[in-house]
Amino acid sequence: xxxxxxxxxxxxxxxxxxxxxxxxxxxxxxxxxxxxxxxxxxxxxxxxxxxxxxxxxxxxxxxxxxxxxxxxxxxxxxxxxxxxxxxxxxxxxxxxxxxxxxxxxxxxxxxxxxxxxxxxxxxxxxxxxxxxxxxxxxxxxxxxxxxxxxxxxxxxxxxxxxxxxxxxxxxxxxxxxxxxxxxxxxxxxxxxxxxxxxxxxxxxxxxxxxxxxxxxxxxxxxxxxxxxxxxxxxxxxxxxxxxxxxxxxxxxxxxxxxxxxxxx
Numbered sequence: 001x002x003x004x005x006x007x008x009x010x011x012x013x014x015x016x017x018x019x020x021x022x023x024x025x026x027x028x029x030x031x032x033x034x035x036x037x038x039x040x041x042x043x044x045x046x047x048x049x050x051x052x053x054x055x056x057x058x059x060x061x062x063x064x065x066x067x068x069x070x071x072x073x074x075x076x077x078x079x080x081x082x083x084x085x086x087x088x089x090x091x092x093x094x095x096x097x098x099x100x101x102x103x104x105x106x107x108x109x110x111x112x113x114x115x116x117x118x119x120x121x122x123x124x125x126x127x128x129x130x131x132x133x134x135x136x137x138x139x140x141x142x143x144x145x146x147x148x149x150x151x152x153x154x155x156x157x158x159x160x161x162x163x164x165x166x167x168x169x170x171x172x173x174x175x176x177x178x179x180x181x182x183x184x185x186x187x188x189x190x191x192x193x194x195x196x197x198x199x200x201x202x203x204x205x206x207x208x209x210x211x212x213x214x215x216x217x218x219x220x221x222x223x224x225x226x227x228x229x230x231x232x233x234x235x236x237x238x239x240x241x242x243x244x245x246x247x248x249x250x251x252x253x254x255x256x257x258x259x260x261x262x263x264x
Contacts, residue, residue, distance in 0.1 A: 033160035182228035
């Protein structure tokens with residue numbers, strides 16, 4: 001029995017060494033990518049069912065609520081006015097004129113409310129479909145795609161670049177974003193650990209030292225600014241797109257699937 005286990009262990013060791021030797025022959029380039037998201041600016045428009053549920057909760061809350069200080073003051077004002085009419089209370093006319101009742105406050109609030117205008121939920125950039133603007137699709141999360149050259153073709157991708165010697169992957173992500181999008185774009189990285197991964201092999205005629213690339217994606221949220229090319233602003237092609245529009249721009253299906261796994 002012991003001899004048989006030894007033979008099995010030896011076979012497994014040989015198989016593991018063979019696999020490791022074969023894997024050691026393949027060298028991969030390490031890349032860092034950044035998922036930059038502009039978070040929603042306004043709340044989502046309620047659906048008819050959500051609106052009905054909200055109205056029901058408001059009615060329940062109103063029925064179970066206690067009277068506010070304003071309502072209690074209004075009731076006291078009404079009682080006092082009735083007593084004045086019946087002559088049960090003597091009131092100084094000057095004091096009566098100077099006193100502000102709850103009804104007076106309510107009338108002032110109503111007049112102020114009439115002057116209030118609700119801001120629109122759409123912007124001129126929505127009407128113009130200006131995809132380079134972050135002032136659009138205010139209810140949705142927008143994701144940044146930047147045009148980059150892969151091989152001989154240009155593609156819209158998440159900002160990404162190759163790791164340099166001595167860098168951590170987080171440092172690579174920060175440098176790549178700065179080089180491709182400029183210093184005007186201010187973001188907040190969520191952490192040091194990547195949130196997604198994608199790998200692809202280079203065409204056989206382009207494999208010099210490496211067989212392909214492994215891309216580790218980091219998540220960051222937009223704080224201020226917009227894309228501004230570090231060297232040539234006119235050459236920077238980029239778009240801010242909602243989730244449903246990404247699949248139309250990401251031509252590579254495998255790459256798009258990798259991105260969808262960590263989209264919220």
